[in-house]
Amino acid sequence: MGSGFAHGRLNPETGLNTRLEDFTAALAQCIDRAIAEPVDLVLFGGDAFPDATPPPLVQQAFASQFRRLADAGIPTVLLVGNHDQYAQGQGGASLCLYRTLGVPGMVVGDRLETHRLETRSGPVQIVTLPWLTRSALLTRPETEGMGMAEVNQTLVDRLRVALEGEVRQLDPDLPTVLLAHVMTDTATFGAERFLAAGRGFNVPMALLARPCFDYVALGHVHRHQILCESPLILYPGSIERVDFSEEAEEKGYVLVDLEKGQAQAEFCPLPVRPFLTLKVDVSKSDDPEAKILKAIAKATLDEAVVRLIYQLRSDQMDQINPRALDEALTQAHTYTMQPELVSQLVRSRVPDLGTDNTLEPVAALQCYLATRDDLTDIADTLVEAAQELMREPDGEYSVVTPISEPPAVDESRQLRLL
Numbered sequence: 001m002g003s004g005f006a007h008g009r010l011n012p013e014t015g016l017n018t019r020l021e022d023f024t025a026a027l028a029q030c031i032d033r034a035i036a037e038p039v040d041l042v043l044f045g046g047d048a049f050p051d052a053t054p055p056p057l058v059q060q061a062f063a064s065q066f067r068r069l070a071d072a073g074i075p076t077v078l079l080v081g082n083h084d085q086y087a088q089g090q091g092g093a094s095l096c097l098y099r100t101l102g103v104p105g106m107v108v109g110d111r112l113e114t115h116r117l118e119t120r121s122g123p124v125q126i127v128t129l130p131w132l133t134r135s136a137l138l139t140r141p142e143t144e145g146m147g148m149a150e151v152n153q154t155l156v157d158r159l160r161v162a163l164e165g166e167v168r169q170l171d172p173d174l175p176t177v178l179l180a181h182v183m184t185d186t187a188t189f190g191a192e193r194f195l196a197a198g199r200g201f202n203v204p205m206a207l208l209a210r211p212c213f214d215y216v217a218l219g220h221v222h223r224h225q226i227l228c229e230s231p232l233i234l235y236p237g238s239i240e241r242v243d244f245s246e247e248a249e250e251k252g253y254v255l256v257d258l259e260k261g262q263a264q265a266e267f268c269p270l271p272v273r274p275f276l277t278l279k280v281d282v283s284k285s286d287d288p289e290a291k292i293l294k295a296i297a298k299a300t301l302d303e304a305v306v307r308l309i310y311q312l313r314s315d316q317m318d319q320i321n322p323r324a325l326d327e328a329l330t331q332a333h334t335y336t337m338q339p340e341l342v343s344q345l346v347r348s349r350v351p352d353l354g355t356d357n358t359l360e361p362v363a364a365l366q367c368y369l370a371t372r373d374d375l376t377d378i379a380d381t382l383v384e385a386a387q388e389l390m391r392e393p394d395g396e397y398s399v400v401t402p403i404s405e406p407p408a409v410d411e412s413r414q415l416r417l418l
């Protein structure tokens with residue numbers, strides 16, 4: 001809560017950013033369901049706010065929802081994520097306030113610890129594993145001279161030992177949950193992973209998938225995903241969209257039936273605000289504005305966060321009236337326009353070098369040089385050098401290896417972490 005304000009607008013009636021209201025509404029629906037069931041326990045997997053010092057309005061919006069669980073007598077575990085920590089490794093997290101205040105039934109998981117909780121349906125044990133930084137597990141002298149891989153391995157070894165210590169103290173007869181804020185080695189992730197690089201580390205699934213846990217509830221990754229069926233290991237994902245990288249993701253929460261030896265989860269989607277990208281290429285159009293307006297007219301803008309990306313040539317800029325686009329986009333909740341100029345270089349300036357012509361490389365070079373008056377003085381030398389480069393020992397031209405392009409990003413692996 002408190003992120004993505006750029007996609008919202010000020011609600012004149014409340015004075016609040018509409019995205020805070022959206023997040024609050026989504027959270028309220030989760031809590032409504034918890035109370036309506038009623039559930040025995042609520043687990044929150046961490047990253048409540050973008051940082052550990054949320055503005056009072058944001059803190060209050062969060063607190064007033066979780067307060068409802070306390071009033072309903074539903075125990076709640078608030079796990080500390082990386083965004084909730086005040087300073088890396090120095091303790092202190094926004095959520096610790098709830099422990100300090102002694103809110104009834106509310107447990108804060110800011111360290112590796114086992115909590116035995118009494119619920120309406122009997123006792124349950126919850127092992128909390130908050131986001132662990134290097135400094136929580138290793139001292140600086142210990143890592144001196146180590147490479148990245150070695151440090152990571154040492155961190156995983158330390159965590160394995162610490163977790164083993166908790167596991168040995170578990171009551172084997174009670175339903176047991178591991179609630180962890182981690183990046184697992186098998187989760188699908190995106191570039192956001194690198195935001196935490198050097199501060200956190202990937203936790204191997206083998207460390208989590210242990211028979212002593214009936215359910216492993218994970219926080220950190222925004223996209224809902226089930227990583228393992230037995231034991232059940234999953235990320236419920238976030239309850240609202242932070243930005244356009246989550247445009248296509250369904251958002252919701254999971255409702256879990258838990259007993260000793262088994263767990264079943266039901267993903268419950270939330271009707272959150274849609275994000276919509278409209279992409280139009282008008283660079284080959286005679287009437288670019290009409291083409292954009294047509295694309296807008298076809299889309300369902302209704303209260304969505306919209307971004308309009310249109311590609312045009314620089315000489316078309318005068319043909320598009322931004323006011324007309326503003327007018328067409330009024331149905332959106334908010335919108336941004338991103339005109340992109342297509343490079344004039346893309347169009348062939350040398351007709352002989354068009355893609356439908358096949359020229360030998362040296363002939364192509366000569367053709368190109370003929371268009372470059374500034375290279376006339378050295379044209380012959382360049383052609384000679386090219387011929388030399390191209391000549392194989394047997395006197396034939398070799399095939400030129402194209403410069404390899406960077407590997408394409410696999411979109412299916414794009415994921416938002418917070």
Ligand SMILES: [Mn+2]
Nearest residue numbers: 081082220418
């Ligand atoms: Mn996180």
